[in-house]
Amino acid sequence: MPDTDIMVETGDRLVREHRLEQQTTREERRDAIVRIVRKTVTFVLFLASLAGLYTGYKAFGQAIDDRQHEWAVVGSVLPRTDDLNMPPIGEIIGQMGETPGGQDRIYARILFDEALFTLREAFAGFVVGSVIGMAIALALAQWRGLEQGLLPYVIASQTVPLIAIAPIIVIWGRKNFDVFPWEWHDWMSVSVIATYLTFFPVAVNGLRGLQSPQPENRELMESYAASWSQTLWRLRLPASLPYLFAALKIAATASIVGAVVGEISAGVEGGLGRRILREAFNYTTGPDRLFASVLGAAVLGIFVFLVVTGVERLVVGRHSRGAAT
Amino acid sequence: MTAIDVRGAAKVFNPGRSNQVEALSEIDLSVESGEFITLIGPSGCGKSTLLRLIASLISPSAGSVYVNAKPAEQARLDRDYGMAFQAAGLFDWRTVAKNIELPLELMGWSRGDRRRRSAEMLDLVKLGEFAKHHPSELSGGMQQRVAIARALAFSPSLLLMDEPFGALDEMTREHMQDELLRIWEETGTTVVFVTHSIPEAVYLSTRVVVMSPRPGRIAATIGVDLGNRSAATRDDTAFFKKVTEVRVALRSVEG
Numbered sequence: 001m002p003d004t005d006i007m008v009e010t011g012d013r014l015v016r017e018h019r020l021e022q023q024t025t026r027e028e029r030r031d032a033i034v035r036i037v038r039k040t041v042t043f044v045l046f047l048a049s050l051a052g053l054y055t056g057y058k059a060f061g062q063a064i065d066d067r068q069h070e071w072a073v074v075g076s077v078l079p080r081t082d083d084l085n086m087p088p089i090g091e092i093i094g095q096m097g098e099t100p101g102g103q104d105r106i107y108a109r110i111l112f113d114e115a116l117f118t119l120r121e122a123f124a125g126f127v128v129g130s131v132i133g134m135a136i137a138l139a140l141a142q143w144r145g146l147e148q149g150l151l152p153y154v155i156a157s158q159t160v161p162l163i164a165i166a167p168i169i170v171i172w173g174r175k176n177f178d179v180f181p182w183e184w185h186d187w188m189s190v191s192v193i194a195t196y197l198t199f200f201p202v203a204v205n206g207l208r209g210l211q212s213p214q215p216e217n218r219e220l221m222e223s224y225a226a227s228w229s230q231t232l233w234r235l236r237l238p239a240s241l242p243y244l245f246a247a248l249k250i251a252a253t254a255s256i257v258g259a260v261v262g263e264i265s266a267g268v269e270g271g272l273g274r275r276i277l278r279e280a281f282n283y284t285t286g287p288d289r290l291f292a293s294v295l296g297a298a299v300l301g302i303f304v305f306l307v308v309t310g311v312e313r314l315v316v317g318r319h320s321r322g323a324a325t
Numbered sequence: 326m327t328a329i330d331v332r333g334a335a336k337v338f339n340p341g342r343s344n345q346v347e348a349l350s351e352i353d354l355s356v357e358s359g360e361f362i363t364l365i366g367p368s369g370c371g372k373s374t375l376l377r378l379i380a381s382l383i384s385p386s387a388g389s390v391y392v393n394a395k396p397a398e399q400a401r402l403d404r405d406y407g408m409a410f411q412a413a414g415l416f417d418w419r420t421v422a423k424n425i426e427l428p429l430e431l432m433g434w435s436r437g438d439r440r441r442r443s444a445e446m447l448d449l450v451k452l453g454e455f456a457k458h459h460p461s462e463l464s465g466g467m468q469q470r471v472a473i474a475r476a477l478a479f480s481p482s483l484l485l486m487d488e489p490f491g492a493l494d495e496m497t498r499e500h501m502q503d504e505l506l507r508i509w510e511e512t513g514t515t516v517v518f519v520t521h522s523i524p525e526a527v528y529l530s531t532r533v534v535v536m537s538p539r540p541g542r543i544a545a546t547i548g549v550d551l552g553n554r555s556a557a558t559r560d561d562t563a564f565f566k567k568v569t570e571v572r573v574a575l576r577s578v579e580g
Contacts, residue, residue: 225431238416
């Protein structure tokens, strides 16, 4: 019987494909390790070349004595290369291990504590902003008319200069936010500023994600007479996760930026932004400390980005590529 | 027993506007339980629209649609039918087994019952060892088999299929047709199958419904009695005669 042949042949093929599958998993694991090593090496090389560029330009400027020569750009358009304008990298790094006057902690430890302060503000803002952003995305996805009516204002909200609204929020917080059952601290006002930067990417990308399922997938759920919440939890939310995590990565780094800028313009005691401001005032006596504190802010931004990426790996996994097949 | 009863159904999209389209007009169709009906016709003849009327995914502008002796809307709410589309439409983030369990979850089946049923359905479509795989790891034909298993998981009395094999290559397609006929015989489900392949329509169905475009109407209904299908059926003269009969009917509606 030709039919039976087809069945047996198909069965064999399936078993072969299955073995191939298991082998592939092993290879994938090895590939993943290779990928991580390659990424780390690339990152280190990138940092090294940045440092090389900085040091090289500085050495070049020193050698031709900045402005006293025919290379008019160096020292005028480009920064001057003396130790005040461009402290040597060795000194910036070395500063981390030193104990500034009147302190009992080394500088790296001081930065770490400031970073924790900023991280708390940013995290609160990130969480609240993500929830608000997702709520906006859900509302816009639910009522199409609302999307056309409200989205322009959501976008316009991001054009308001942060530096301007930060002090207002702090003043409001001190005077008016006593409706909350807990005591309002200035750092919470900074969190509000971080929230302001966070909700936007989550709302916009969340909306795209919620709308990403194919018409067939929506018809399928309708054919099962699935309720609104069943469709949300089993189709729309899972389908939106890749979009959502792309937004959360932006939102996490934006929440750090929001917190640092918020601290600077709000006059909060503590935090990396405050530290950067203080080192800027004392620049002439310790330029390497300003560079070191800016470096600390950058490291904090990279850290939160990596944390979100890690959570994404755990939640989304390697099979979900957003849209259903 | 009558599985589907469509009387004087019409569908007009965007009525009263400049982009108004009369998709279906004066459709009368009655399907007995256990039948395998194919809807065939040129593109724009409204065959997918008719399928969606039966599924109550859209509602008719005129006339009535009854499924299992109740209004189509009620039949949908009672989950009287399963549906499969041209795109397999599996959820990437769920394993093959979990995809099949999706309708069962929505109906509140217990975890144990769901497991047992998805295992049975995977055996039915001969994908037993792929339960824990993700759809992206399967070929197009295998994905479509999972979609069929999902549509049949809650044992609906009616299976609605919208060009489910349209995206498959010829070899896989013929193999899937045999699988579908085997499942149809094993389960006794009524099937309404939309296609634009004449040999596919003749090979699969007990009745071919030929539709004409603008507006969509039923132009002819051709009964097919070829007995049990096998590889030999495809080379049979009776098969070719039916194919010709359907082709002639289609040619007359296209002109």
